[in-house]
Amino acid sequence: MGGHRATRAPVSFRPARPAFDPLGSVFAALLGLGLLALPLVTARPNRIALGTPLTAWSALPLGQALALGAVLGCAAPLLALRIAPGLRLAAGSAALTMLCLAAGWAADHLTPSGDRYGRISPDAGWWLAFAAAGLAAGDGLARLRPSPVLRIGALALVAALAGLILRSGLWDNLSVLREYVSRSDTFGREVRTQAGLALASVAAAALVGIPAAILARPVPALRAALLSVLNVVQTIPSMALFGMLIAPLAWIGRTVPGAADLGIAGIGAAPAFVALFAYALLPVTAATVAGLDAVPDPVRDAARGVGMTDRQRLAQVELPLALPAILTGIRIVLVQNIGLAVIAGLVGGGGLGVYVFQGISQNAGDLVLLGALPTVVMASGAAVLLDAVIDLSRGRAADRTP
């Protein structure tokens, strides 16, 4: 009996030992740091004045400060422990939601009624906590291994919630939305320009790059030449590329009949489009070459052996098998170009870069954010969406053992 107890003793200790999750602990520490040690918001009397950093306790009424403290205070220790992924997702989401509410509350609380010049914006503490909570929620979601369709659903849900918050007026007193109010007439157009530039340049790159890869791949010399030329293009800094494009595009706009009517000119959307297209070409082409290279030789051989023509082999065997790799290349350039399209603002091409560069020149950080935040949201949304599509395209060839 005594021996029995002795052998069991160490076992009974095990649950008592704290089971920390290393990654979750980092998120918890960042949440705590953001809430306790850093300012939650900055209050400025106008859009370019220096601000006063305020912690959660001075930025929020007592009740709301306590609510924020309670939710983050529960979420952080939970995230630090080894808990079920679902619970991790819930804790991260609760912290995220609470932070979104707290930003709006602080803005309302700190804005005197009727004031139109005061600027309340999230400060380092809020951003840090927001990033930590977002990463924790994403980590929880990833550990649940959701199906691609479920991930697209989650993205739609987040978008709907964000839309709801914007509609509700909760954030209307935040500085970024104050900037938005004064630009609401152009905002929609710039978002469309930004998305349009990114999508059109990637679509054009796919239309050119994929056939180029298919044609050049079997010829070693051509293939090497194509990839090295595109590699060189990739290394040209974007600003330099714009500069290089101004003269030839201006010349085309002046001399080729009808070109000017299409909007081809030294500045504006044309050089932006050409530059984005040039940057997208290498990843798309290289991904297509790599995807086609990865088709197993016996499969290629069998496709010839059963009597497929070259075209049938390409359409029925090689391209379907290369599709996940090609889509991965497109995902990379789409996310890259959504961000890069900001540069278009510099050459009169429009897009959200207009706000970024105006904000920089006016020393108005809130205006920079009005350009930068939607860009980040669009790029992240595109990444999640395309990752899900890639997984769906991979689905059929994946191992599905009964």
Added chain:
Amino acid sequence: MIELMHVSRVVDGRTIVADVSLQIASGTILTVVGTSGSGKTTLLRLINRLVEPSAGTIRVAGRDVRTVPPDALRRGIGYAIQGHGLFPHRTVAENIGVVPKLLSWDRNRIAARVDELLALFRLEPALYRDRLPAALSGGEQQRIGVARALAAEPPILLMDEPFGALDPIIRGQAQDDLKAIQKRYGTTIVLVTHDMNEALRLGDRIAVMDRGRLVQEADPTALVGAPATDFVGALLGRGDRAFQLMALRIVDDLVEPGPAPGAPIMAGTSVRDALAESLWSQRPALPVSRDGVILGRVTRATLEAQGACP
């Protein structure tokens, strides 16, 4: 009927296949044996124009293959390779149905043919039809690979080490299946292998390739009895010759009248297996039966005599 007349294949000054002439009679199996680099795979791929000859002529059913467009030619010739080459993104049914689809068979006919072939290879159609290749075992993948090659009922089947990746037990089963199917459809088969025992077991005739040259072409008994060169002898493994010969013959025509003790052996048993049984059960003679009727007996002395050099 497949005829190769003085066929050579030279790549960058290197001779892969050197002046090979061969005739493969309809409805027979020719096995091509050789070490790696002997040109045996190239020889096979010349027949369906996966590679083109540098010299010589190849005729299939009397027609020079160069007069037939390669795609059309290949659709009429079954092709099965080592590692099966199944399309990983297509289901079992789509893989098997690929050639009929290229030949524009109607959908119902393809579906019926797929089910017929799955049943032929003892794979329950309802269970296997919609699976992807990755969800199959190696043996199952190999059977689907052969089923795909047979789908459009080609008169000719080319096989390149089709059983190379299989374990010995499944391999034996697959070889038996192939023999049965060949009998059933009367298919002409050219099968490339590096395994002499497989070549002896399957081939009506055997072609031995060495450094691009055809060094001997003979039926199994003649090959074992009189290897043309030292290389053929080395491939056969000299020590096993007597047993290889015995493995090629069955006891059916060695039966003599008379009694023998113990359980009977089947008339289709190979001399080699019969001798092993005689030694193992310490019986100098074994009763032989066919369809449950005792035909007579076979003596150990008769069995042993079959191992002598012909």
